[in-house]
Amino acid sequence: MQKSRELIRVTDLAVGYDSAVLRGVNLSLCEGGRLLLDGPSGCGKSSLLRALIGLPTPAEGQVVLFGQRLDAASAWSLRRQTGYVPQEPDLGSERVRDFLERVLSFHANRFVHPTEGELSDLMSRWLLPSGLLEKSCADLSGGEKQRVAILPAMLLRRKLLLLDEPTSALDKASREVLYDWIGRSADCSFVIVSHDAGLRELADETIDLSLSSAEAGHGR
């Protein structure tokens, strides 16, 4: 691969709360790279994704993010450079507008003030009607929630994006928008948990975690 900055370097990481689900994980991601994590449900894909932003920080093995070792102290600032979209996100019950404003009101995010126009452009890009801003997050469909959950990361221009099953609740048209966004965001890097064939095509590397606790590592 071309010589570009390494964003993620995972070495001998164990993932899982009580008993480790995954052990000896090794992987790396360079700037602009797109890494797909695949494997049967319950194999620890989602836990691995969260472990990359220190939720929780590694008890065994290590994660280096943006050249900095991830631990309880560095996790807080490193999370301010990443965008994470969970599977079936829980956005609470406030209005979509209030949800977005809340995320942007965090001290770390206070420099971002999207105009109403930027907001509605972004909404329509994701095929979300602008009237949705006034709706309660609790009333959104699964697919709408998934797309709304991506918006903060885009507004904040996060360069490293971790997406957990991002297509699981999307219809075909919205999936196309997602593919298009990933395909065009050359300055962004992605780690994506998915079985989706379209995403697999976009990825420049796929790691199969079905080997469970075995060495799932490669990716240089």
Place this chain on the structure above:
Amino acid sequence: MDDNAITPVGLALGSLMLLIPLSILLWTRTGLVRETLLALVRMIVQLLFVGLYLGWIFQINNPLLNIFWLLVMAAVADGTILRRSGLRLRRLAADLFAALVIGVVPPLVIFIGLILSVDDPLHARFMIPVGGMVLGNCLRANVVGLRSFFQSIRQREKSYLYMLAAGASQWEALRPFLRESLREAFSPTIATIATVGLVSLPGMMTGVILAGREPMQAILYQIAIMMAIFTGTAATVLAAIKLTARKAFTADGLLRRDIFKPV
């Protein structure tokens, strides 16, 4: 000194009124007779015991002993709150104790020092009953507040983690949970404040009237104690959540599972 003092004989005779509820329980076969008798005996023994040692404390009336007694009441409240909120004593007891003391002292100082403006504010006659009323009323609010706070984070951990991942500081991510649990803890107290006197004559007022004071004096006492209770409730609940949270999360921001009592 008082012609309306209760004598043991009078009370014993009066307890015959319990034949009414007991026969109702017996007659309707609720199966509660044994439990009721036990509860009554417990109540009587506990209160007699309290009467004895309060009599002793009032007699000695040493400021340090009075303060110590207030701390004992706070410690008992501490244990009761944690047990009832399903939280582990060992981890959080010290912080909750500190929160109770921090939250109860200001209303106590204002009630006794400013409103009553007595010469001897550390006198057992003021400190212990007023402190006990404020603490006792904080109990329920703290149970509701702490349980709601930690349980809702556990149940909606995804939402909490999302906010952490989006760059929130610990308290930025916790703010909605804090707001919701304070609302749940305060609203019963606010409802009580709003309806007091309409539904029932509250305890302190009744006490002051029975002691022979004018009803208007009793009302002023009641207003003062309700303000003290609300102040104590608000301060202890906020302090309790803020202080216990320091031990309830890992350094990377995750909720510790071992703060909950195993079900």
